[in-house]
Amino acid sequence: MALLQTQNLIAHYGDFQALFGVDVHLEEGETVAIIGANGAGKTTLMRSISGVLNNQAEAITFDTDKIGSTHAADVLKKGIAMVPEGRKLFPSLSVEENLLIGAYGRKGNGPWTLETIYRMFPVLQERRNNPGTALSGGQQQMVAIGRALMSNPRVLLCDEISLGLAPVIIKDIYAALPKIKETGTSIIVVEQDIGQALKVADRVYCMMEGRITLEGSPSDLSRDAIHNAYFGASA
Ligand SMILES: Nc1ncnc2c1ncn2[C@@H]1O[C@H](COP(=O)(O)OP(=O)(O)O)[C@@H](O)[C@H]1O
């Protein structure tokens, strides 16, 4: 059985339907990428899994629990942590305080502490007393990833961690993912940057207009198939 699974997941914002029966799964230890254009529903899917948006309980299974209607704080305690789109640091807090907030939802012991996060991102140790907002975009993204890891999650959800960053910085950020995977954490990365996603993922889903349009391993998917699933066959 998969570690995490959605079944016929539906989401609405008022009258607007954003997800139309999404089925995805994540195996223990796997890194899965979800790619799709702006507005495809990727963030809505991440918000649903992390409990920011609630659904029917049966729509999402984590381990053996039905968590579709579980609130975000409890989802975090169960072991699913999110790096939200746009980083969302606490501006009045220092780097270290932002990281420590992440430990608040800590489920148990695990590999991630201030020390191991500073080892992975040494620049954060240098800047530990700076306010989060005094950092570059890439450094802020490192804090957001570190903050999520501080709960020692079983599943890490990363929503567009490359957005707005220079290519050289994106490379640094993405270099962290294999290190995180090595600790046994299962990962979902949401991306508009197809190339980056295909490099790190064991398996890929393509999303368009609230539906999954393609699934496969990066080596099995042709550029044409991805292009059609991402933009639509007529694009
Ligand atoms: N808070 C909201 N209220 C109304 N519509 C929303 C809201 N958030 C997202 N949407 C709409 O839901 C759809 C999916 O958005 P989103 O999940 O953010 O896509 P993605 O992350 O793939 O860019 C889009 O059409 C978007 O306009």
Ligand SMILES: [Mg+2]
């Ligand atoms: Mg998004």
